[in-house]
Amino acid sequence: MTEKKTSIELKKLNKSFGDIDAVNDVSLKITESDFFTILGPSGCGKSTILRLIAGLEVQDSGSIIINNRDCSFVPANERPVNMVFQSYALFPHLNVRENIEFGLKLKKISGKDIKIRVEEILELVKMDGYEFKLPSELSGGQRQRVALARAIVNKPQILLLDEPLSALDANLRMEMQQELVNIQRNLKMTFMLVTHDQDEALSISSKIAIMENGKIIETNTATNMYEYPSKKFSAEFLGRINIIDGTSSVIDNKMIFNSYAFGKINLKHNIKLPKNGLLGIRPEKIIIDTETNKHRNRVGMNGVITNWTYYGDISYITIELKNKTKFYINVQNIHRNSLQELNLGKKLSASFDINDLIILEK
Ligand code: ADP
Ligand code: MG
16 A cells, blocks of 8 residues: 555644634644544634644744645645635625636636536535525525535645534534535545534544644544543543543552542553553443443442433433442433333442553543
8 A cells, every 4th residue: 555645744833812822832744635633622723723724824833734845834825725614705696606616717717617617516515406596595504515615626635624514503514524524535635624523523534633722632543532542631522431530559560540439440461551540431331230240351330320311312321339429321222111220319230341441641
């Protein structure tokens, strides 16, 4: 297999506004045809990173390499990227076709070629038949598709997407997420998206970088970021997690974690706990036991249900142990007639496999 090229490389990028470090020493490498997502809370600096890459903002220091060319000071219109904004930014007085062909006309492409390209793109974003409608006659989802079409019709090698789906309602958002993935695969372009929505990040990305306060906390493939995060912040930001605090010690060459919640956990030999290490377990990895599960790889707990949220297919429950520690457990609602087992105040035993523990740095 040939080595994939790097599309975007950020080197020690910094940008502040007054005393806010919006982007703080960010270094990242995004590979060709990645669907790369930056996930982080509102205000952490996601849009600023995209704006810097697009050349809409100038960095204080650091560099931006796009397709092996140092673009740090290249004007926005000469960078091989295109950007889709959260607010669509369509021209209200132009119809769908005119909105999409606007950029092509500026590039002085022939009328015949423009027509072919616009038709291809309209089909790709499933908007054929709407070419003569004005943006005001379209739904939010349709407008977003037109914005997307306008961005990809120029065939940029890199597409930057700033929370492009956040204005859409839940069902349409899921549909568009799938379409974005399909479009990205079809066109083999590099997509870089920023969002604060963890489900969106997980379901569409090949790689995820977690960002907090201007800094990238860690980067990994989407599945590894959920299954093997290494920082407490990213573990908590991407999905729900039970944090198990305690101290670790090595006794007879064995790593022992003395958890405050349920005493000693014998960790596997190959588990290396960092100083100040914590353990984490995802709620779906904890299983309710009919009787206390004594298997040697399992850690058991007994508690009382203090909260139950029913989502139809799944229930989120919280149990409280004798020592008041709380654990979140996700339960598949497999049988209708076992739902009454989840009532508030019911006692239950649950356990998890130590192989599913996550090792975290505080
Ligand atoms: P996000 O997209 O993650 O919500 P932004 O990149 O928009 O975050 O903003 C990061 C921080 O920088 C925020 O504190 C924001 O208020 C600040 N900021 C962004 N743009 C400007 C600007 N043009 N002037 C002043 N402060 C800004
Ligand atoms: Mg933003």
